[in-house]
Amino acid sequence: MPGLGSLFSYERKNLSYDMKAGLSVAAVALPVSIAYAELTGVGAIAGLYSTILPLIAYALFGSSRQLIIGPDTATCAVIAAVVTPLAFGDPVLRWQLVIIMTLMIGGWCILASRLHLGALADLLSRPILIGLLNGISFTIIIDQIGKASGFKFEASGFIERLIELPMMMITSAHVNTVLVSLATLVILIVIKKFKSRWPAPLIAVVIMTFCSWLINFESYDISIIGHITSEGLPLSSWNSFEIGLSRELVVPSINIAVICFVSMMITARSFAAKNNYDIDANVEFRALGIANIVAGLSQGFVVSGTSSRTAVNDANGGKTQLVSIIAAVIIGIVVIFLLSPLQFIPVCVLGIVLIYSSWSLIDLKSIFQLRNRNRDAFYLSLVTLLAVLIIGIIPGMGLAVLLGLLLFLRTVFRPSEQLLGVDGAGLIHTIKMDVNPIPNVMIYRFNSPLTYFNIAYFKRRVLTLIDESPTPIKWVIVDAVPSFTYPDVSVLSGVEELIRAFKVRDAVLVLAGRKGTLERWFSDMHIDLDKNHLELVSDLYLAVRMIQSKDQMDDGSGSSSSS
Known part of the structure; x- marks a missing residue:
């Protein structure tokens, strides 16, 4: 437990920095975790469950002092793409599949750590990750536009939804919902422009939730999260679970484990280099596995290293893993004592938060910069982006990895x-x-x-x-x-x-x-x-x-x- 050793030798001079960073991380993590639960398709409480104990687990087992573990845009979108066809619209079955996949991912990560496969951090090249993140971000934005506008798409694919969008906006958009979404977006943009270090998602959610309670948004047909129970998934409902469905999750769980680890290592390494220390890839693999097993056992979903919350931690001067523990305690207090106000959060507000978060991940400039540096990398990144948009996240991701492998083999077969x-x-x-x-x-x-x-x-x-x-x-x-x-x-x-x-x-x-x-x-x-x-x-x-x-x-x- 590298983090435990750090906590035992804790220096009191770091406490004020860690307290400030912990509060800031919790402020950002709270609304985002609920939004990612909506993206994954499970109860809002699952987003909070996915944040509390995994934060503590990583603080003890991880080797990065700045990295913040939690639900991540890319992994949540991939999980939703895997479990939605298998759940057949059953929310309980969907949650069960998400939990089992989370436990599988944790198991694969621990096995990879035991086999010293930390080098897998280099399996997905940066061009693939750039294309993948851009593709997933566009997919999330189109999907959440429906929630932010008060309608449901009839089509399922990105291209089909993109074609369907103009007509749906004209014929099916709910005016009141759109107005709430626009107000939320304005709050986010204004805070970003004038007070960039403030937790914009939290402030926007708090303001709109208060308005929802005060004005009674439901009476205006604006959807809200509704009653949130802290009991989570009833244990008795597992009696009807078909264990054979787990076979469908084996290969996708391996793919997601690799994506989680690679994206986490990119974040962890960059902040470790910035703060002049080293991290151990195999230790990180094990810590990620333990964090996901803890998330699954606490009825949450997959977690990974989050670049946005890690940046918040670093920007607020976080020095040690105590930041994660402080953030987890604050979120735990909200779950125990302040859960009922969360039921008034408008669904469209969470959609806007996801759109806002996903928009910040779009980086087409990096793809086109590759054109002058390395044509093969440029085409690989561009094909990954187009594959995710045209054939879907899971097959697009598989195609990207296959193309990356073929490029590598070509380099070995016919090197310079x-x-x-x-x-x-x-x-x-x-x-x-x-x-x-x-x-x-x-x-x-x-x-x-x-x-x-x-x-x-x-x-x-x-x-x-x-x-x-x-x-x-x-x-x-x-x-x-x-x-x-x-x-x-x-x-x-x-x-x-x-x-x-x-x-x-x-x-x-x-x-x-x-x-x-x-x-x-x-x-x-x-x-x-x-x-x-x-x-x-x-x-x-x-x-x-x-x-x-x-x-x-x-x-x-x-x-x-x-x-």
């Missing part, structure tokens, strides 16, 4: 390559205007580990470059450091075949780097090499000096014989 030369100072660089090749020598770098599926391409490229060279090539120096990373028998056999091709061309292969390792690998595989056409040296500079020495010796012996 470089021909190297020497500049005026004798330093080795990629050949360009002021870097020239060495006569009779080709220095080649293959920018990928050699494996059984790219060794044939490597051989073909080396021999093609020799045959197409405008000048005769006697020596070929291969930078072995990036290429020879593990003893693949296909690779070592391929080197043996390459040497035979060099023999026909009267050329010598020089492997520069990993000399001792390569000698051991060839010996262990019992591969006999033609020493007249293979040299193993320690690095590129030694290889160049060795070739220069041998050429000088050959020139000297030639001069002696002629004289």
Whole structure:
């Protein structure tokens, strides 16, 4: 428990900062958690359940001092997309499926931690995440426009709803609901503009909830949350649950676990770097798993690292994990003593809060900035965005991961390559205007580990470059450091075949780097090499000096014989 150690050695000078940050985090988390419960399709109380104990669990088991755990826009939207078709409109079954999926996600995270799979934080590349978050944000905005306008879409897909939206706004929008939504939006925008550090969602919800109670919004056909019970899901209702439905959640729960972890690690790492400390990816995986299991057992739903609430914590000077505990206690007090006023919250206000939160996540500029930096990353991010919008969140996410994997395999199968030369100072660089090749020598770098599926391409490229060279090539120096990373028998056999091709061309292969390792690998595989056409040296500079020495010796012996 890294957080427990931090609390035991707590410095009193941090208390005022942590108290202020804890109050601010609770102020933002309260309305947002209820809104995310609406997004997930479960009772409003589940949003608060998903916030209290997971905050405490992460404070004890997490390694980040700033990260705030809670319901997250992307994960809630993905969960809703998974469980809605399975629940068939049954709210109890929907809540049950959400709880089981949350427990599954927690289990996968703990298993990944035990297997030291913290490197999965790099599985979803940043271009995929940018496209995914943009796609999910647009999907949420369109979905919540219906709630903010007092109507329900007849269509289910994003494109269909986008086409349907103008007609629905004309024929089905509820004027009173729209007016309340616009008033809420104005409050959010004004606070953001003039008092950006104030908890705008909380203030907007409090004002509109008070108006709802005072004016009786229900009498004007404006939907409100209604009575909120703190009992949650009755235990007796589990008797009718079909355990076979859990099979449908296994694969989606793995996908969501990866998304939760990756998005959490991006937030945690950025704030850890800002505050000059390190975090452990495997510890974070375990902490995320425990937090989700706690959320599921307390009848909540999936939690992850939240960038907005973490930013609030950092902006208010939060120093330690005590911020999470303070925020959890405040939200717990609301659940115990102040639950009844929450029933007057208008549903359209929560819709506007979600639209407002989702709008802040839209970052199309980052996608188009990739166009000038990396075309593959740009297309990957753009395809992810379009896939989420056109075919849905779950299949779009799967397609994005598949495309990312295919791009990676393409990079490994057909990596970039470089021909190297020497500049005026004798330093080795990629050949360009002021870097020239060495006569009779080709220095080649293959920018990928050699494996059984790219060794044939490597051989073909080396021999093609020799045959197409405008000048005769006697020596070929291969930078072995990036290429020879593990003893693949296909690779070592391929080197043996390459040497035979060099023999026909009267050329010598020089492997520069990993000399001792390569000698051991060839010996262990019992591969006999033609020493007249293979040299193993320690690095590129030694290889160049060795070739220069041998050429000088050959020139000297030639001069002696002629004289």
